[in-house]
Amino acid sequence: xxxxxxxxxxxxxxVVDVExxxxxxxxxxxxxxxxxxxxxxxxxxxxxMEKVEFLDSTGLGVLVGGLKRVRAHDGSLDLVCTxxxxxxxxxxxxxxxxxxxxxxxxxxxxxxxxEK
Amino acid sequence: xxxxxxxFTPLPVHVRTARxxxxxxxxxxxxQEALLDEVRLAVGEACSRAVEAHRAHCPGEPVxxxxxxxxxxxxxxxxxxxxxxxxxxQPAAGPETANGLPAPExxxxxxxxxxxxxxxxxxPEALLPQGLGLAVIAGLADDVxxxxxxxxxxxxxxxxxxxxx
Numbered sequence: 001x002x003x004x005x006x007x008x009x010x011x012x013x014x015v016v017d018v019e020x021x022x023x024x025x026x027x028x029x030x031x032x033x034x035x036x037x038x039x040x041x042x043x044x045x046x047x048x049m050e051k052v053e054f055l056d057s058t059g060l061g062v063l064v065g066g067l068k069r070v071r072a073h074d075g076s077l078d079l080v081c082t083x084x085x086x087x088x089x090x091x092x093x094x095x096x097x098x099x100x101x102x103x104x105x106x107x108x109x110x111x112x113x114x115e116k
Numbered sequence: 117x118x119x120x121x122x123x124f125t126p127l128p129v130h131v132r133t134a135r136x137x138x139x140x141x142x143x144x145x146x147x148q149e150a151l152l153d154e155v156r157l158a159v160g161e162a163c164s165r166a167v168e169a170h171r172a173h174c175p176g177e178p179v180x181x182x183x184x185x186x187x188x189x190x191x192x193x194x195x196x197x198x199x200x201x202x203x204x205x206q207p208a209a210g211p212e213t214a215n216g217l218p219a220p221e222x223x224x225x226x227x228x229x230x231x232x233x234x235x236x237x238x239x240p241e242a243l244l245p246q247g248l249g250l251a252v253i254a255g256l257a258d259d260v261x262x263x264x265x266x267x268x269x270x271x272x273x274x275x276x277x278x279x280x281x
Contacts, residue, residue: 023135023164024128056160061248089252092252092256093248
């Protein structure tokens with residue numbers, strides 16, 4: 001399926017819900033959304049990937065780009081993902097050490113708040 | 117002769133089609149269900165790389181993909197025609213690189229690409245290591261060979277399959 005994007009604020013953190021496939025065709029849309037959020041002053045982001053069916057290196061590039069953008073404002077970008085097929089690509093590329101990866105949005109927010 | 121051969125216009129939207137076809141042929145060839153995600157991702161990476169290379173060097177040329185299921189292996193070959201100008205004068209076919217070591221021009225989005233939604237060179241995405249897609253392929257495919265042909269780069273990857281032919 002195509003890519004569906006939505007976002008909402010929870011406990012002061014912007015949660016981005018991603019559904020579908022993040023690849024070379026759809027990744028630019030996620031990239032644009034992350035840029036828009038940062039430009040609007042949202043520097044604490046959680047990207048919920050529980051409904052992501054496919055992620056390739058282009059999508060990884062967009063997430064890393066988002067992370068660098070929020071870090072430039074002392075912000076954070078955490079991920080929510082429990083799907084083995086998606087986690088595998090983070091492991092292969094060593095990006096599990098770069099992102100905070102959590103089981104639920106609530107956990108991601110709790111951990112982020114506790115680190116403040 | 118390949119079980120399925122196709123070529124497609126180098127547009128990102130067609131990479132998904134290539135993934136779907138490759139996964140279907142892999143399943144039909146007897147590749148285990150547990151490996152199909154790896155086939156899908158590796159083929160997607162190879163096609164994405166080829167599409168980006170074509171868009172930079174030869175947008176009018178199609179990307180080729182061959183899918184073959186024989187002798188207990190399912191093999192995919194993705195071939196681009198994006199030989200760079202500075203390849204001129206080099207041998208037509210360079211040494212093969214086993215297990216997916218990044219090729220020199222391994223494709224991240226690059227120069228002048230901001231108008232098509234890709235990262236421009238000064239964007240954070242461009243800071244990722246070049247050849248990340250090939251590194252992913254090397255981590256996924258059971259066997260990978262990358263070779264430079266007269267026309268461009270050929271990525272050959274294979275997985276075990278259940279069918280003899």
